[in-house]
Amino acid sequence: MGVAFMAQPISGAYFVSAANSMFDTYLLETLARIAPKIDAAKILYIGVSEVASVYKGEQSTLVREAYMAGIKDVFAFALAGTALTVILALLIPFKRLPLHETKEAEDKEAAVKGP
Numbered sequence: 001m002g003v004a005f006m007a008q009p010i011s012g013a014y015f016v017s018a019a020n021s022m023f024d025t026y027l028l029e030t031l032a033r034i035a036p037k038i039d040a041a042k043i044l045y046i047g048v049s050e051v052a053s054v055y056k057g058e059q060s061t062l063v064r065e066a067y068m069a070g071i072k073d074v075f076a077f078a079l080a081g082t083a084l085t086v087i088l089a090l091l092i093p094f095k096r097l098p099l100h101e102t103k104e105a106e107d108k109e110a111a112v113k114g115p
Helices: 002-034 038-048 047-054 058-091 098-111
Strands: none
Touching: 002 038, 002 058, 038 047, 047 058
16 A cells, blocks of 8 residues: 555656646647747746736737647547556456455364465
8 A cells, every 4th residue: 555655646746747847848849839039937937827927918828828728738648648547447357355354264274274
């Protein structure tokens, strides 16, 4: 159980890191293509909450379009990760675990027989 609790946050950290990197990459690629005059470093520095106050008019629309390109790709990445998780879960064989009483009886029987 401890391994499961340890693995979940670690894998979550990897996926969040990968998704953040993917978002930044696609945002910057789209921004360079549709609005080369806008400073990409400034976009990453100010973040989404300040975009509306810093950029107005057509620039604001272009920046939002670049953000949406990044968000769409991260959504696709999350969907692919979810699908992979479901497929892996279906590969695990469905097998009933032994009852606790049965396991105790087997252990007692093995202890009586000895090594």
